[in-house]
Amino acid sequence: MSEAARATDWLLKPATSLxxxxxxxxxxxxxxxxxxxxEGGLTRLTKFLAGKGEGQDFLAAVFDLSPFLRDTARRRPGILDGLFDQTVEARxxxxxxxxxxxxxxxxVSESGLMMDLRQWKAEAHFLIALADLAGEAxxxxxxxxxxxxxxACTRAAVDFLLRDAHGQGKLKLPDLDNPSKQxxxxxxxxxxxxAHELNFSSDIDLVVFFDPEAPAVVDPLDATELFSRLTRRLVRILQDRTEHGYAFRTDLRLRPDPGSTPLAIPVEAALRYYEAxxxxxxxxxxxxxxxVAGDLAAGAAFLKELQPYIWRKYMDYAAIADVHSIKRQIHAHKGHGEIAVKGHNVKLGRGGIREIEFFVQTQQLIAGGRFPELRGRETVPMLGQLAARSWITADARDALARQYWFLRRVEHAVQMVADEQTxxxxxxxxxxxxxxxxxGFADGAAFAMAFRASLQQVERHYAALFETAPELSTGIGNLVFTGDVDDPDTLQTLHGLGFQRPSDICRVIxxxxxGRYRVTQSAEARERLTELTPALLRSFGQTRRADEALMRFDEFLAGLPAGIQLFSLLQSNPALLKLLATIMGAAPRLAAIITRRPHVFDGLLDPALLTExxxxxxxxxxxxxxxxxxxxxxxxxxxxxIFASEQKFLIGVRLLAGSIDPARAGRAFSDLADLTIEAALQAVTAEFAARHGTIAGGVVSxxxxxxxxxxxxxxxSDVDLILLYDHAPDAEESDGDKPLAPSHYYTRMTQRLIAAVSAPTAEGVLYELDLRLRPSGNKxxxxxxIDAFKKYQRQEAWTWEHMALARARAIAGDASLCxxxxxxVAAVLGQPRDAAKVMAEASDMRAMIEKEKPSRDLWDIKLIPGGLIDLEFIAQVAVITGQVEAGPRAPAVPIARAPAVPIARAPAVQIARATGTAEILSRLAPRFAAAGIRQELGDAYALYLALTQMTRLCLTGAFERDDVPPGLSDLLLAVTDLPDFGVLEAHLKETSQKVRKDFDLLLRAGRP
Incomplete structure (x- = not known):
């Protein structure tokens, strides 16, 4: 082909059609x-895009399916034009x-390097995605x-920083042309x-060490400060967002004891840490x-010294069980219900990528000490090695390898839509x-079928692996509970299973x-329970607070009317038994509900529970x-x-099991409140009207x-409400047997609603109501x-009341009034304001809260400096000062409509205004908060939401750091995808510090 002809030939040939x-x-x-x-003078690209063919069809589909790739092409069409001259691989x-x-x-300067890296990375990112979607790669x-x-980006930044340190006399590099050497x-x-397995929008995890005796180090005593400072600059070079975007978000949390160690750790200190x-x-x-960067020879030497720590020649299975517990987001599921496709987490969910990775890692930990060929980093090659040594079957190897790459493709597609780390x-x-x-699927249904089949295949192999693992399949020893004297071997067995007070456990069993409980009075029930007892003890023993878990289960049994069906179900459904053990061991709040109201357990029997x-x-x-x-x-x-209690419990169970995420749980708890409070309002309205009649034109919201x-x-959560009403202008009193003036009528009706929702009955309380946010508060x-509300909001309300209004949402009542x-509310929030004055008042209010109600500790997530209140204040100030960009119109959210008492109403209202903190933070205007700050605030809110939802679900009181149920610790690690509680605390501390810094920048800029 001639050079001229080649120049007009686009070199990316799609192997698949989209x-x-x-x-x-x-x-x-x-x-x-x-x-x-x-407009950019790219003649051949213009001509190509105007033509017809497979390449144009492919690009049209890609740019319609991926807003991120479309926007990149608009900004830099020259990337596409370059594919006339070079293949993707060559470029x-x-x-x-x-x-x-x-x-x-x-x-080259630091800012110049940051710009170059971002531009190169953006081009490479775009090309990699294009080649992937085309099937070229x-x-x-x-x-x-x-x-x-x-x-490459990390190496470039490291080499630049090393040369810079050399130029300042901080280091004396042996070879300026190879700065990292020595x-x-x-x-x-x-x-x-x-593992060379990054996903499309991945963070990069780095751990940084240094050798103070290296030839380049001028002053070993200053080395910790020097290399920590260089590491801090490295992170900034890679991850700070500029007008050119970012290179790679960088995470340093996997270093030893991240809460108390510097960013760069001396090699000897690190080795001592890992060993001890x-x-x-x-x-x-x-x-x-x-x-991956820096002194590669020193890095290899460091890993070689770590070999005995990583790869133990004689591996005890208790250590594997410990890893399994710490990484408890991976469950050996046995098909407790179908898997929901919508909203499924491809990485952490049932049958997901993490299960395959952990499947491989556990086998490597067991066998890698004796077989060096099992020490590889990459997942699929290690599946091959495990099969070659007969640790797994060829069927498991082939199935998991196939599904691993399929799930990674799904993960990439999800991330290529908007370049989001999701x-x-x-x-x-x-x-x-x-x-x-x-x-490349024909439609969503075809994909859903293939995706669900993939997850089921993964979880089947994963579950089979742990069913046959020696620590789970060996006999657990003597379990004798006859007579009235403890059997010594049974006590030893119970202690080995994790029970601290085996004698008390014997007494309970x-x-x-x-037959002291109704549930065990029949001989058949006792027989079924006897058969179930070993599995029960094993499951409760794995909760890491086994005694408490079993005692709560005992309270549960004491309240049950019958047990044959339950015991049979638990025996045939290990996943349900595991879930019950988790509730008893990690979630005192849920355990208390299930103990007081055993009927809520019935909801767990629905096989579709975790799917719907x-x-x-x-x-x-x-x-x-x-x-x-x-x-x-x-x-x-x-x-x-009864309904609210059961559904709160079942929403909580879904969160506990990982079938919904914390944000979805928050929406579900809120939808439940909307619906049940609306139903209570309808009941109260009808009951009140029966006695006092109705007001002409009377409506409430x-x-x-x-x-x-x-x-x-x-x-x-309790529930904050304001009740608003309206009526015909000439209405003087209601038309019932006991007429009331309008203001008296609606005051009495509201008091009746408060009692209907908050008064304790034999079935408990629906919700605790708080009406203090109404105009003039408790006074x-x-x-x-409605007219008084409008007047108050426009003429008398304080700044903090308008901030509170930023989260307001009509949830029930007459649709037209809603x-x-x-x-x-939208009009009040949109009023012109002095932004500086609002920010000053909000800042002063936050300072007053901090002084009058200081946080207890780091885990007081709402009140800590840089905690939830800071994020909520930022969002609310942004709303009332017009610093939030318009987003797509929200889907229709109908005003809650329950069937208890039918009331004629107008069509449902659509809520287009964002009230959720997370959504508001994601839409902060660039002039108010740069992209990097929006990302930090969004990540912080996601972390706080995850921790708050899980702790409020599991605990009835405050989170006590020194008395956390171990099972809850595991759940918190699962929901945040962090490996260790110390890492979680360090991350929480670092996040709160970032949020406080952003709060000061956004709301306190220029103030002392």
């Missing part, structure tokens, strides 16, 4: 990029070479390319970076460790269809067998069925309490405030006329 979501839109997007190319090599030379330019090549790119600065890539205090999760993490499939039909088409998402439609349908028919007023209120308004309720009437209230 279909856009919208053909017309896709062609329009391609035309827009062609227009940008024309990636050229980019890698350019990055490797970046530090050599004499005039298999996923194994894609992850290698991403890892090589991260390596520098003593060791950077190990961990996790997916270490290193934990099993750290051994597992070190399997993938690889020197592993969760969309929850809406269009989002799922988008992912399906990016992967003897009580079961003596508890969204508004799901909850509304079940509430309709539960309260249908003509019922007395008191019966309606009791049934609402409930305005949800606080966490109800923002749809962020937790299991233990004002409990019900407020619409009017929504419009008024």
């Amino acid at each position: 279909a856009p979501l919208d053909e017309n839109r896709a062609r329009q997007e391609l035309a827009e990029i062609a227009s940008v190319a024309r 990636l090599k050229a980019i890698g070479a350019a990055i490797d030379r970046a530090y050599l330019a004499e005039a 298999e996923t194994v090549l894609t992850v290698r390319r991403l890892s090589d790119l991260a390596d 520098s003593g600065w060791i950077l190990l890539g961990m996790g997916k970076l270490g 205090r290193g934990q099993n999760w750290e051994r597992a993490a070190m399997i993938k460790a690889r020197p 592993h969760t499939l969309p929850e809406d039909d269009e989002g799922l269809e988008r992912i399906a088409r990016m992967l 003897r009580g079961w067998h003596f 998402l508890p969204d508004r439609a799901y909850l509304s349908a079940r509430l309709s069925a539960f309260v249908e028919g003509d019922r007395l007023y008191e019966d309606v209120l009791d049934r609402l309490r 409930l305005l949800g405030m606080g966490k109800l308004g923002s749809r962020e309720l937790t299991a233990g 004002g009437p409990v019900a407020t006329h 619409g009017e209230v929504e419009a008024e």
Whole structure:
């Protein structure tokens, strides 16, 4: 082919065809990029994009399916034009070479290097994605390319910093052309970076050490400070967001004891730590460790010294059980219900990527000490080695390798949509269809079928592995509970299973067998329980607070009317038994509910429990069925309490089991409150009207405030409400037997609603109501006329009241009045304000809260400096000062409608205004908060939400750091995807410090 001909031939040849979501839109997007190319003088690209063929069809589909790739092409069409001259592989090599030379330019500055790295990384990122979607690159090549790119960027930044330190006299490098050589600065890539398996939008995990005796070190005593400072600059170079984006988000939390160690640790100190205090999760993490930058020879020498620590010749299975416990987000599921596709976490969910990785790692830890060939970093090659040595079957090897690469493709597709570090499939039909088409499936249904089959295959092999693991399959020893004297061997068995008071446990179990509870009075029930007892003890023993777990289970049994069905079910369903043990061992709040109200356990028997998402439609349908028919007023209120109690419990169980994430749990708890409070309002309205009649034109609206308004309720939240009403202007009193004036009527009706929701009955309390956010607070009437509300908000309300209004949401009542209230709230929030004054008042208010109500400790997440209040204040100030960008119109959220008492109403209201803190933070205007700050605030909120949802779900009181149920510690690690509680605390501390810094920057800038 001639050079001239070659120059017009586009060199990326799609091996797969993709279909856009919208053909017309896709062609329009391609035309827009062609227009940008024309303006930039890219003649051959313009001509190519205007033509027809497989390449153009492919690009049109890609740009319709991925807004991130489309926007990159618009900004830099020259990347596409370059594919006339070089293949993707050749261009990636050229980019890698350019990055490797970046530090050599004499005039290069830190800001210049940051710009260059970001531009090269953006081009390479785009090309890697394009080649992946085109089928030009298999996923194994894609992850290698991403890892090589991260390596190159890290090396370039490290070499630049070393030369800079040399120029300042801080180091004396032996070879300026090879700055890292003998520098003593060791950077190990961990996790997916270490294994050359990065995902598309991955963070990079680094652990940094240094050798103070290295030839380049001038002053060993200053080395810790020097290398920590260089590491801090390295992170800034790689991850700070600028107008050119970012290179790689960088995580240093896997270093030894991150809460109390510097960013760079001396080699000898690190070796002493691992030898004396290193934990099993750290051994597992070190399997993938690889020197990626800095002094590679020193890094290799360091890892060689660590070999005996990582690879023990004689591996005890208790250590494997410990790793299994610490990484408890991986469960040996046995199909407890179908797997939901929408909203499924491809990485951490059932049958996900982490299960395959952990499947391999545990086998490596067991056998790698004796067989060096099992010490590799990469997942799929190690599956091959494990099969070659007969540790796993060829079937397991082939199936897990195939599903690993399939799930990695799914993960990449999810991340290529918007370049977000997410592993969760969309929850809406269009989002799922988008992912399906990016992967070449005909539609969402075909993808869902393949995806579910993949997850089921993974979890089947994973469960089989741990069923046959020696620590789970050996006999557990004597278990004799006859007579009235403890059997010594049984005491020893119980102690070995994890019980600290084996004699007390014997006494409890003897009580079961003596038929002292109704549930064990029949001979058949006792027989079934006897058969179940070994599995029960093993499951409770694994909760790491075994005695408490079993005692709670004993209380549960004491309240049950019968047990044959339950014992049979637990015996045939180990996943349900494991879930019950987790509740008893890690979640005192849920255990108390299940003990006081054993009927809520019935909900766990539904095989679809973990599949069906508890969204508004799901909850509304079940509430309709539960309260249908003509019922007395008191019966309606009791049934609402029963329903809410059971559904709170089941939402909590889903969160505990990992089938929904903390954000989804918050929405579900809020939807449940909307629906049940609406049903209570309808019942109260009808009951009150029967006695006092109705007011002409009378209507009410409930305005949800606080966490109800923002749809962020937790299991233990109370509910903030404002009741607003309106009526005909000439209405003087109600038309019933006992007429009341309008203001008196609605005040009394509100008091009746408070009692209906908050008064304890035999079935407990529906919700604790808080009406203090109404106009004039506790001094004002409990019900407020809409006109008085409008006047107050516009003329008298304080700044903090408008901040609170930023989370307000009409949740129930007359639809037309709800619409009017929504419009008024939006108008009040949109009023022009002195932004500096608002920020000053909010800052002063935060300082006052901090002084009058200081946080107890780091775990007082709401009150700590840089905690939830700081984030909520930032979001609320942004709303009322107009610093939030408009987003896509929210989906219709109908005003809650329960069936208890039918009330005629207008069409449902749509809530388009964002009230959720997370959404507001993600939409902060760039002029108010730069992209990097938005990312930090969003990540912080996600962390706080995860910790708050889980602790409120599991605990009835405050989180006590020194008395955390070990099972809860594991759950917190699972929901945050962190390996160790010390790492979690360090991350929490670091996050709060970042948030406080951002709070000061955004709300206190220029103030002392």
